[in-house]
Amino acid sequence: MSNQELEQWTRNVQAAFPDDLARRIILAPTLHPVTLPQLFEDIAQHVLSLHTPSTAQDTQPLSKKRKLEDNHAFTTTESALPKRETKPLSTLFECSDVSVQAPLRKKLKVALLYDSAAKEEGQIHLSNASTGEVEWGMEAKDVEQAFRLPVPEKQARQANFLLFPKPGAVDMQGHPAEPVLFVTNETTPGAGTISGEAVKEDDTYVSVTHRALDKWLSPHGKHVITPNAAEFASSIPQSHRKGEKAYHVKAHRGSKEGYLFFLENGVVFGFKKPLAFFPFSNIDSISYTSVLQRTFNLVIAAADSASAEVKEVEFSMLDQEDFAGIDAYVKRHGLNDASMAAQRRAKAYNVNKEKRAEANGDVENGAVEGDEVDVQTELQKAEQQLQDEEDEEEEDYEVSGGESEGEGGSSEEEEEYADEEVEEEYDEEEAEE
Known part of the structure; x- marks a missing residue:
C-alpha cells in the first residue's frame, strides 16, 4: 500500500467510525493478537447499532471489557488476518x-x-x-x-x-x-x-x-x-533504619503527600497519581518559595512533553534540612535557579524594592540600575535579611539613647580641657587688674 493509499484508508476509517474506535483500527497492526478479538467485536457492535439501535445488546458501551471464552477465539482471529505477520x-x-x-x-x-x-x-x-x-x-x-x-x-x-x-x-x-x-x-x-x-x-x-x-x-x-548518594541523599536520618541513607524528600503536591527523588537524569515524584517525571531536558527552571524556619516550597517549571508549553508545578512543605542538598543538586546540573526573579522575591519575602525603585525612576526591565547581580540562594538571602533587620534595630537603639558619638554629654577629657580654659581666662583678668 502506497503512502497515498494509506492516507486515504486512514481518512475513510476516521469518517466511518467514532474517534476512539477509528484510532484502535488504525493502530491494529501494532496491537497484540490477544486484543484483536475485542477490537473486532466492538466493530461488529458498532455496525449492528447502526441498524438496530434499540436492542439492549447494541447499546452496550464499546469500552466494556469482555473476557475471552477460550483460546479458540485467538486462533480464529489470527487466521482471519493473513496479511499481518505475527x-x-x-x-x-x-x-x-x-x-x-x-x-x-x-x-x-x-x-x-x-x-x-x-x-x-x-x-x-x-x-x-x-x-x-x-x-x-x-x-x-x-x-x-x-x-x-x-x-x-x-x-x-x-x-x-x-x-x-x-x-x-x-x-x-x-x-x-x-x-x-x-x-x-x-x-x-x-x-x-x-x-x-x-x-x-x-x-x-x-x-x-x-x-x-x-x-x-x-x-x-x-x-x-x-538513586545514589553522589546525586542526592537526604540529611534526615531514618529512625527505623539507623545509619542507612534515605534518597527521598517528603513533599505535597496540592493536597496529596508524596516523595521527590533527585536522580541522575531528572526529578521523579511518586507515588500518588499523577506520577511525574521531570527530565533535565524539559526543566526550564527550579526555584524556592515560602522559605520558613523549618520548611520551604520547590517550584519546577518544565516544558510539557506533548505541547512544549512551560508549566509550573509546586511542591510544598519540604524539610529545611534537605535544602542544602537540593540546592547543590540544582547547581551541579546547571539547572536555572529562578529564585531571584522579581515575582519570586515579592511572593516569598514581601519585598517591595522593585516598586520603590520604580517610583524613583530607577527600574528598567525589572532590575535596579547600578545593583550587582545577586547570585545568593534564597535561604542565604533570608538569613541576610534577618541580619539586616537586627542591624537596623541596633542602630535605632543607639540613636534613641542620646549617648552616641558626637551627640549628648561630653567626655571627661573635654570637661577637663574646658575647666583649664576657664582658669586661664580668670588669671589673665586678675593680671590686668
Whole structure:
C-alpha cells in the first residue's frame, strides 16, 4: 500500500467510525493478537447499532471489557488476518502475585516478553493470574524511562519499579499509555513465583526484576535508574533504619503527600497519581518559595512533553534540612535557579524594592540600575535579611539613647580641657587688674 493509499484508508476509517474506535483500527497492526478479538467485536457492535439501535445488546458501551471464552477465539482471529505477520513472543521474565499500583490497582502477574529473532519487539503484560487474561499491556519501545526507587518509611525493605511511557504512546488497548508502577520485596523468591529469568542463590524479588528489566530495555538503549548518594541523599536520618541513607524528600503536591527523588537524569515524584517525571531536558527552571524556619516550597517549571508549553508545578512543605542538598543538586546540573526573579522575591519575602525603585525612576526591565547581580540562594538571602533587620534595630537603639558619638554629654577629657580654659581666662583678668 502506497503512502497515498494509506492516507486515504486512514481518512475513510476516521469518517466511518467514532474517534476512539477509528484510532484502535488504525493502530491494529501494532496491537497484540490477544486484543484483536475485542477490537473486532466492538466493530461488529458498532455496525449492528447502526441498524438496530434499540436492542439492549447494541447499546452496550464499546469500552466494556469482555473476557475471552477460550483460546479458540485467538486462533480464529489470527487466521482471519493473513496479511499481518505475527511473531511468537518468548517470556523473558514472569512474576506472579505482584502488587500493581498503576495503571491498575490489584494483584497481577507481570510478564516481560520479547521476540527471540528481534529482541526490540518486546512487550510488558499485566495479566490475571487465575484466568491468564491480559488486562493491560505496552510495547517496550514506548518506554521512555524506568526507575527502581526504595519504598520510603517502611520497616520491610521494598522497591517500586516505575516505567514512564513516551509522549503520545498508546497501550495495547489503543488508549494513551499510563505510567506502570508495581512493588517488589527484598526477600528470597518463593518456589514457582518467577520464571524466564534464572534465580541466583543471593537473589531477591527486587534484584531479579531489576536484572530482567535491564535486559528487556537494553535493545532500546535504556536501563533501570536507581538513586545514589553522589546525586542526592537526604540529611534526615531514618529512625527505623539507623545509619542507612534515605534518597527521598517528603513533599505535597496540592493536597496529596508524596516523595521527590533527585536522580541522575531528572526529578521523579511518586507515588500518588499523577506520577511525574521531570527530565533535565524539559526543566526550564527550579526555584524556592515560602522559605520558613523549618520548611520551604520547590517550584519546577518544565516544558510539557506533548505541547512544549512551560508549566509550573509546586511542591510544598519540604524539610529545611534537605535544602542544602537540593540546592547543590540544582547547581551541579546547571539547572536555572529562578529564585531571584522579581515575582519570586515579592511572593516569598514581601519585598517591595522593585516598586520603590520604580517610583524613583530607577527600574528598567525589572532590575535596579547600578545593583550587582545577586547570585545568593534564597535561604542565604533570608538569613541576610534577618541580619539586616537586627542591624537596623541596633542602630535605632543607639540613636534613641542620646549617648552616641558626637551627640549628648561630653567626655571627661573635654570637661577637663574646658575647666583649664576657664582658669586661664580668670588669671589673665586678675593680671590686668
